[in-house]
Amino acid sequence: MTTDWRSPHPFLLSPTEMGRADRLTIEGGIAGIELMEQAGRAVVRAAVELVSAGAQILILCGPGNNGGDGFIAARCLAAMGYGIDVLLISSADRLKGDARLAFERMGLPAERIAEGQEGQKRLPMLLDSVDLIIDGLFGAGLDRPLEGEIKQIVDAVNDSGKPVLAIDLPSGVNGASGQKLGSAVRAQRTVTFFCEKPGHLLFPGRELCGAVVVAQIGIRPDVFGDIRPQTFENAPALWRHAWPMASQQGHKYTKGHAVVFSGSVSSTGAARLGAAAALRAGAGLVTLASPPDAMMVNACHLTAVMLKKLAGEKAVQDLLSDERYSSVLIGPGFGIGAGTRSSVEAILRASRATVLDADALTSFSETPEHLFSLVKLCDAPVVLTPHEGEFARIFPQVEGDKLARARLAARLSGATLILKGADTVIASPDGRAAINHNAPPWLATAGSGDVLAGITTGLLAQGVSGFEAACQAVWLHGEAGNIVGPGLIAEDLAPALKEVLRALVDKFGEG
């Protein structure tokens, strides 16, 4: 498995929140320069793993505290016998606070430090002879695109092909969004402090960071109590409390009953993938609701999943008048149009925990407001599972980075949102958001989304609330994808869930 599910907390801090963590720590009696010393030493520990003894290291330092960490690392690495050159992009006179102090403590011979224009002139020669570049240009304080000479430096670093160790973030990556501002360093490894930031998990930042190391520098975890982060890494630490543990005395009727709506005769497979996944995810019973023309094909393919014919105008209302149906999935292979809209309306009016996927979303492209008002009428969790194309169709007015868009869309629609992709974001209407990072690239295959929707429906059937069910489902789906490996087809996922669930339940059982 790829995820360290024992991660002690699931919090991600934006650069602004991280600044607050620093300030709270400093107010608590630890000097800023002490934090910087610890940060610099963490950079040293990472650097020595990347080079051999006596290697030549170029440290690029910006005008703020990110550069300050670089000065500390320069001092320690020089004392350890590495060949160190420091390139400071501004003039040393303009350094302030802890960064100035760190510069003054550095103690390198003047010829090993190049400032401003002089540094730029020396850069090609320095890049030629280094074994490692340490990027201390910009971290949390980046607030605008890289331009001009700074952009040229970053581009030259990337073109050199030399390994880069980034301090906190690769310079040019926005820590809140993972977006590249102008240009950005491509690192082999990134050392960040205290906890990860959204920009380490969201693309393109995730790719530009290389491997991320989180170092502790003396900030106490109780600052989370003050900051109350609303952004999380999607890991078991986030939703373990809401996991539907099987009870010894439970039986299939206590684990909920999911209904999955099938498409017509030529498009039934997607719903069956969803139904099988709902059953694997632990729903006690799963019924496939099928149009009459698809009964035979569905019947030929189902064993543990039950089948019910859905006919007549009030078929959905009639079906859901049975209170035992605890969750519903509609959309995969269901078809786009007025019929789908009225089925969705009947489901949401019946106030059942609901997953709306694929065609159930696209059917509201012209009238998204109508969908949102129905969601708000529904007295149970609703989860929408759009990929980027579907998202653009139902939230055309929502712009910005992926995290911000998912949050805003969840608030607008009143539903929990799973905005799918390599860095799936799960957002709740109450403002919480989680970023997923265990999905392998081979999960992007036909039917994979139907399985994800099915897992979510299976968890909702057991009474898990919307945000937690969505986070659990996305994580389980990713882990199942890792177990199957390259060559995965959607049919492989539900069987692979067995192994994921076994490991998870064993670990949760251990306490």
Ligand SMILES: NC(=O)C1=CN([C@@H]2O[C@H](COP(=O)(O)OP(=O)(O)OC[C@H]3O[C@@H](n4cnc5c(N)ncnc54)[C@H](OP(=O)(O)O)[C@@H]3O)[C@@H](O)[C@H]2O)[C@@H](O)CC1
């Ligand atoms: N005690 C602590 O806080 C600790 C912090 N730590 C470290 O500090 C880092 C945060 O430090 P920071 O806040 O000083 O910000 P930083 O990333 O160095 O950049 C700010 C400078 O860049 C400038 N600037 C921004 N964008 C620019 C652009 N596009 N192009 C050009 N210039 C640009 C901006 O200049 P100005 O806007 O004033 O022109 C400003 O001078 C954090 O990532 C971590 O490494 C650790 O030591 C642990 C303890």
Ligand SMILES: [K+]
């Ligand atoms: K950096």
